[in-house]
Amino acid sequence: MRIGSIIDVSLVDVPGIPVSVIFTSGCNFNCPYCQNADLISHDSGSEVSILEIISRVSGHFVDGYCITGGEPTLQNELPDLLASLRESTDGHINLNTQGSVPNILEKCLPYLDSVWFDIKTSPESYKSISRTKQNPWDKVVKSLKMILQSSVELWPRTTYTGILMEPKDVVRIAEELQKLDFSGKYTVQNYIASTGVRAEEKIHLREPQKSEITEILDLIPPTITINLEWR
Template sequence: MIEIKGFVETSFLDWPGKICSVLFLPGCNFRCPYCHNHPLVFHPEQFASIPLKDILQRLHSFKGWMDGVCLTGGEPTLHVDLPLLIRQIKEKGFPVKLDTNGSNPEMLDDLINKKEVDFIAMDVKAPLDIFSYRRSIGLSIELGLISKSIEILKRGKVEYQFRMTVVPQLHSEYEIETLGEQLKAGPKLILQNFNPENPMDPSLKKMNPYDPKFLKELERRVQNMV
């Protein structure tokens, strides 16, 4: 069974328009230099595992006002028993949101077709070219997997959004607009500023994020690309 390494009982940020609990799952197949959850990726053993039965008991006490449960990481789809975890949560009456990097389109497609997830947030790391993606995730990946996941979500069988965490040193204005043109996702593409406090690459601590007003204007522009 999946080890759960973190449990936030109440979040107003992780599911748009909803109050949710958040479960953190260990491990990731990407090495994004700006990742702020890297201890969970590299050293999950440093975090105590939280028994699922304890979490389910807490969730039961939230019935009536909690809108759902968000599964994040790390990368949740690395775990072959993720569908079982989702079913156990849904059996308690809670909708499930899944955060993913889109590297496992087969699992996403299966979860959607079986109606086991209610919302998917996919982090798209860069424009869809090999160089940009490798620079943003710290290794090489078959871009066809990412493109397939995008295609699956755009079929519209489940609520979804695409998120891009932007780092000025990695993502130029042109590259962000290029991704907007590639996705043509309208308001479903969200731009997020990176957090320089605890990135995997320590050199990024010295870097300034984009100006929030500029980023909001850039988000407006890419959301108009449909």
């Protein structure tokens, strides 16, 4: 499978758990604010066997693994990698995904403890953020439902980017999550102009303003009972 890089020890990717992080290569989205833009190309990274990956992440003082990208579920070998990781540890295994490949995600669920699920925007605006030919929202919802029907923890999150998004988009996402009977924490994180964002995209983006954050909190109706956390 194609791997971009591996971080031996991370204290920030899974809350409260030190993990090794495996970055897969290639993504079928082309989000302008992507902080790992060098991994969007399907030709990025290099071919690495599952045995070599297991060897490279073994022996570190961690309590689990996080697989991110790119979009990991584009890798057909991902379920096999997760199965091998599960054989090597009883620790926490986390997957980052945007949910556009539900058939692969379904095969991964037996080996996972949690999923950071990147919900890009409101259903109506998905094509403009993901820059895909077809709106992937139906596949996203299918993936969300599969996780909610499993024993895997769902950790939905959205990166709020000024100009690209409006406060009403976050409210719409919260409404959609509630329709699916999600009752956990929904994290909205600020867009940050990190070094991983493409320079040609960065000039058209901005971090959210305080007024936008206030407006989102004011717009959330009392019927929305999920826990929205701004980070």
